[in-house]
Amino acid sequence: MNLQIDHKSPIPLHVQAEMLLREMIKDPAYINGKLLPNEVELAKRLAISRTTLRLAINKLVFEELLVRKKGIGTKVVTAKFSSKSKNWLSFSQEMKNRGMEVKNFELHVSWVVPEAPIANFFGIKDGQKVLKIERLRGKPDDPFVYFISYFHPRVGLTGEEDFKRPLYEILEQDYHVVADLSQEEIDAKAANKFIADKLEITPGDPILSRKRFVFDRSGRPIEYNLGFYRAESFTYSVESRRDY
Template structure:
């Protein structure tokens, strides 16, 4: 195994076992070089990769520190982002960028199995945890099958969309998700306060009502340095 990977494993183990905790300064490159009798290049490669993955963070002139643990969404069932974070003790809020009724495009017509004359509801939000932008959610709802739905009376900057739907009597059923890694473009980097080209987790979710009709199509982008995604398989 390459030496830099061995050093990465040692550093990660020190963090996972609690030897180093969030905010601690790790040994300097020189100290690590002497301690493990490896080259400066090897040390820099190991630390660089851990910084890029969000495990460590550098502060110019001060050193390298253990970064805050990533926010984790554990999915044994269909839940909202708000509930996921609140159950872990984090305060969430949203900035609603768009809440409108729009014409459906070809993709939405295919997903929802609707005619090109049918309009959909679009909700676009920046999701924040402890006032830090973590994700961008762009959601389309097939509200043609729920004509009495009144989402405009809810404050979605503070409330969960799924809670609002539940209160309106909308019963969600099965959801299918795909997850892939993408690079942040200029718009995404601006919204999430990250550099252009940074790693981003992209989730696509298609959700049905309990009667089988497709109701939700969502695209979600999350900062890979702050967020991780865990599925529970049974």
């Protein structure tokens, strides 16, 4: 396969690399378990830095198209079935569509060194701090969701913004960062004491836990979001269209 990056193209290098990788892993040899070339070799062939290449690989690892094994290498993940919703909305949009007024009961803003899964998602170096925003939200008399959001330092948020405004509105209007793609994981679990206290329920009560991974139009990660919903107060609906 001819692997070439167009260094004169307006398309970012990591996006071009991602497109090439998507084509490469369609090769039957890779589908059947052949390891991809190592990062040093592949970066050299593409005439890009390992950091740029790693952004592309991280995206495919996150999408579960590739898997890395320390000391072994990177290879294609065995295909699995999944169900995906077609559209996504911010919490403010969700509530607006339901005709509900949104109230922020708590807001906590800090700069933190993220845990490994978050740092890996963002592709940042160890020890680099990210902006963390925690919010208890709900209807005027009913707090029913606790959000914890982490933002890539690249987006430009300082923590001094007016967070009464919708977050994605702030990103788009103030920093020209457009949230384009959301990928989600949803679980039913028991509330721990911290979340139970926030949602005014008993530890062990059922909650809906949602992870949301948000990307910009270039496919770069911008937000890692955790949402914990009181079960009886929120229904998560999924609309899917059948492929023919």
